[in-house]
Amino acid sequence: MLKDLMNQKNEKMNTTKSLYRFIHRHKSVSKIDMQTEFKIPLSTLNRMLDQLETMGLIRKSGLSDPNGGRPRVLYEILPTAGYIFGIAISRSHVTVLLLNLRFQVVGEKRFIVTRLHTPNKTMKEIQKQIQQLLAEKQVDKDQLIGIGIGAVGPLNREKGMILNPEAFPAEGWLNVPIKDIIEDALSVPVSLNNGADLAVLAEYYFQYPRVESILYCTIGYGLRCSFIQEGSLLNKKDGDASSYGHIAIEAINGRPCSCGKKGCLNTYVTFDAIMDSIKPNDLPSFQPVENIAEYLVSEIRNDNPIVKEAIMNSALYLGIGIANMVKILHPKIVVLDGQLVHAYQDYYLEVKKAIQENRINQSNDILEIRMNSFGEQTTAIGAAVQIYHEKI
Numbered sequence: 001m002l003k004d005l006m007n008q009k010n011e012k013m014n015t016t017k018s019l020y021r022f023i024h025r026h027k028s029v030s031k032i033d034m035q036t037e038f039k040i041p042l043s044t045l046n047r048m049l050d051q052l053e054t055m056g057l058i059r060k061s062g063l064s065d066p067n068g069g070r071p072r073v074l075y076e077i078l079p080t081a082g083y084i085f086g087i088a089i090s091r092s093h094v095t096v097l098l099l100n101l102r103f104q105v106v107g108e109k110r111f112i113v114t115r116l117h118t119p120n121k122t123m124k125e126i127q128k129q130i131q132q133l134l135a136e137k138q139v140d141k142d143q144l145i146g147i148g149i150g151a152v153g154p155l156n157r158e159k160g161m162i163l164n165p166e167a168f169p170a171e172g173w174l175n176v177p178i179k180d181i182i183e184d185a186l187s188v189p190v191s192l193n194n195g196a197d198l199a200v201l202a203e204y205y206f207q208y209p210r211v212e213s214i215l216y217c218t219i220g221y222g223l224r225c226s227f228i229q230e231g232s233l234l235n236k237k238d239g240d241a242s243s244y245g246h247i248a249i250e251a252i253n254g255r256p257c258s259c260g261k262k263g264c265l266n267t268y269v270t271f272d273a274i275m276d277s278i279k280p281n282d283l284p285s286f287q288p289v290e291n292i293a294e295y296l297v298s299e300i301r302n303d304n305p306i307v308k309e310a311i312m313n314s315a316l317y318l319g320i321g322i323a324n325m326v327k328i329l330h331p332k333i334v335v336l337d338g339q340l341v342h343a344y345q346d347y348y349l350e351v352k353k354a355i356q357e358n359r360i361n362q363s364n365d366i367l368e369i370r371m372n373s374f375g376e377q378t379t380a381i382g383a384a385v386q387i388y389h390e391k392i
């Protein structure tokens with residue numbers, strides 16, 4: 001198990017650990033590549049490789065023949081030598097993923113966050129789903145490297161605590177020590193970070209490792225954004241990604257915002273803002289809805305023209321707001337995420353168009369705008385990547 005290697009305190013094992021990380025990072029590596037990196041005699045390298053193979057952490061993966069010369073033996077990690085949980089907690093749902101050491105998802109559970117989901121109930125449900133996934137996939141708890149959690153901010157990363165997030169449907173989401181609760185219950189290391197930051201980390205790590213800057217925007221009950229520049233996250237100390245939603249769009253005569261100001265972007269683009277823009281008398285069958293996200297998505301499928309128009313009107317505002325961010329941050333790629341982005345193609349295209357039309361395009365800079373790559377799994381995958389790099 002990978003944990004056995006990482007738990008070794010003997011300093012002599014440090015190079016062996018670095019060798020493992022090197023093989024993990026490069027997926028498939030020859031001895032020549034390893035010797036070039038570590039500058040160690042072949043006999044030492046062979047001893048370390050034997051050790052990693054005996055521990056069941058690496059294996060020979062095949063042969064390469066780069067220049068038509070003698071084929072070289074390649075080494076790769078064993079994906080099943082350890083497992084990681086990646087969890088995403090948003091105001092609409094919770095995703096729990098079990099991943100192997102290649103960050104391949106081997107099991108997934110989800111639940112919708114309702115008015116009944118107090119922190120206590122949510123934490124219990126997460127623990128239950130972790131236990132179920134371990135049992136279903138026959139993974140022993142001892143094989144777990146850690147549990148990475150991405151959540152709505154603001155939060156205290158060091159203490160692993162959600163502070164006072166906006167708009168959770170249930171009571172009690174104030175200073176919730178998520179890291180301590182899950183660590184105490186399962187005796188596995190836990191890390192907590194902002195969900196938006198972890199989502200952009202996943203895109204950077206798997207999709208665009210050579211792209212110098214990415215802006216990631218998730219639209220839902222709030223607008224959460226994150227920005228990564230050459231591998232470094234631009235994150236606020238309190239892990240809050242929601243301040244982007246309070247950019248003023250109509251500061252003088254705008255709609256009142258929960259922050260006390262007027263005309264913030266949020267007041268035009270969030271699920272609640274879209275619902276508020278639909279007058280109940282426009283919809284004869286209108287009933288107050290408990291789960292706005294589900295309602296909007298189902299009405300898109302039902303082709304409800306009033307709901308669709310309200311969503312499309314919000315797209316222009318979102319595009320203008322993101323174009324303002326682009327003017328300051330100059331990303332090479334903007335990644336869009338959120339249930340409406342995935343459920344309603346016209347909305348996604350309208351947001352893209354509004355960003356392109358409203359950004360400054362002085363030197364014919366090319367700005368790519370894409371949908372996120374891993375759908376609703378993105379944040380949880382990013383959380384797994386982060387805990388892996390913290391622990392390994």
Ligand SMILES: [Zn+2]
Binds near residue numbers: 257266
């Ligand atoms: Zn505001």
